[in-house]
Amino acid sequence: MESYIFENARILDGSSDEGEQDHFVRVAGKLIEEVSDRPIKDSSAKHIDLRGKTLMPGLIDCHVHINSGGSPDPSVLSRLPSELIAYHSVNILKGILHRGFTTVRDVGGATFAQVQAIEQGIVEGPRVVGCGKGFVQTGGHVDARTRYDLDDGAYHLTQLGACARVVNGVDACRQAARDEIRKGARFLKVHAGGGAASMYFPRAYLAFSLDELRAFKEEADNARMYICVHTHSDEAVRRALDCQIWSIEHGTLISPETAAIARQRDATVTPTIIAYEAQIREAKALGLDPEAVERLKWVRARGPESLEIMQQAGVKIAYGSDVLGSMWDYQSEEFPILTEVLRPIDAIRTATINAARLVRLEGKVGTISTGAFADLLVLDVDPLKDISALCDQGRHMSAIMKNGVFVKNQLNA
Numbered sequence: 001m002e003s004y005i006f007e008n009a010r011i012l013d014g015s016s017d018e019g020e021q022d023h024f025v026r027v028a029g030k031l032i033e034e035v036s037d038r039p040i041k042d043s044s045a046k047h048i049d050l051r052g053k054t055l056m057p058g059l060i061d062c063h064v065h066i067n068s069g070g071s072p073d074p075s076v077l078s079r080l081p082s083e084l085i086a087y088h089s090v091n092i093l094k095g096i097l098h099r100g101f102t103t104v105r106d107v108g109g110a111t112f113a114q115v116q117a118i119e120q121g122i123v124e125g126p127r128v129v130g131c132g133k134g135f136v137q138t139g140g141h142v143d144a145r146t147r148y149d150l151d152d153g154a155y156h157l158t159q160l161g162a163c164a165r166v167v168n169g170v171d172a173c174r175q176a177a178r179d180e181i182r183k184g185a186r187f188l189k190v191h192a193g194g195g196a197a198s199m200y201f202p203r204a205y206l207a208f209s210l211d212e213l214r215a216f217k218e219e220a221d222n223a224r225m226y227i228c229v230h231t232h233s234d235e236a237v238r239r240a241l242d243c244q245i246w247s248i249e250h251g252t253l254i255s256p257e258t259a260a261i262a263r264q265r266d267a268t269v270t271p272t273i274i275a276y277e278a279q280i281r282e283a284k285a286l287g288l289d290p291e292a293v294e295r296l297k298w299v300r301a302r303g304p305e306s307l308e309i310m311q312q313a314g315v316k317i318a319y320g321s322d323v324l325g326s327m328w329d330y331q332s333e334e335f336p337i338l339t340e341v342l343r344p345i346d347a348i349r350t351a352t353i354n355a356a357r358l359v360r361l362e363g364k365v366g367t368i369s370t371g372a373f374a375d376l377l378v379l380d381v382d383p384l385k386d387i388s389a390l391c392d393q394g395r396h397m398s399a400i401m402k403n404g405v406f407v408k409n410q411l412n413a
């Protein structure tokens, strides 16, 4: 394994507001072995001068679906052949990594075998922390059946493109939770409310009874893991918090009162505003009907307000994109949206320290410190001055490293 010393780097991981100037970072094997404000001597290591550049930890996207290639429509995705979905995921994973995201949390769809394929180097991609299939009640937001389908929905379980499985009743919820844990889930995902633009199961709907939610929660607790919940309405968020669930997806309509509770419970919310923005911009190409676009516009417009509410309450926010189908090129575009409200450094924290905590890899990812994985980005432009340094398909990243290996290296060293 190669070792490297990055010299004279300005390091920026969110642990301070401005970052640290003139630092030296030694990478050996997969890990960051040393971080110092003095030159590090090691004649066997390759020295790389980063004067004038910024060294960041690899980014973390806490809301992705790697098995979403082929269509943006869950009802189509869930019926596509699994091999096709798997081949699409190869391109999706590569794209993610080359945008500088070295860790992702897959919140529905990724299998243990896919995680292994990356770990074994068969497929180039980020570190994936997955939950297997999410859980949806009959007719819920990602029950992919249309009104014309007459089957029982059992196919969700075996189709790679289905991000969730259909489950109802306390006992069945427990069994399904145990089954996903058996198959390697690192956390559980529950669809606890309606979809942003859903016609069949609108965003105001609640999903799963409190007993079912508590059953999922107990199974997760027993396995020392946590639950994340899909929610848009304030009531859905509140219900989840009442069930002691602290990882909230979307949370679009969160009220100041609920945000205060979220803060008190130390919950983390992962908004995914770019998911709506991308669909609005691509509406024509996607063939979305005008009513759906109106619903998306409404949710998109509400995005900055919810960010403001959360920021004022001091709620932890994590980075999420939730882009599907052909919209992956928008993955990094949540950064500029976040900075409509947050300071650039706080937007960066959503994809570094806040995200690391959410994926339960604190100290290992999202940080430039001794003992962390050597997941690193070299930026030509200061992202505190211009957040788009993190956008444009990784164009402003002259180097991307994952586990101590360069994925991209345009440094002349």
Ligand SMILES: [Zn+2]
Binding pocket: 063, 064, 065, 107, 322
């Ligand atoms: Zn999602």
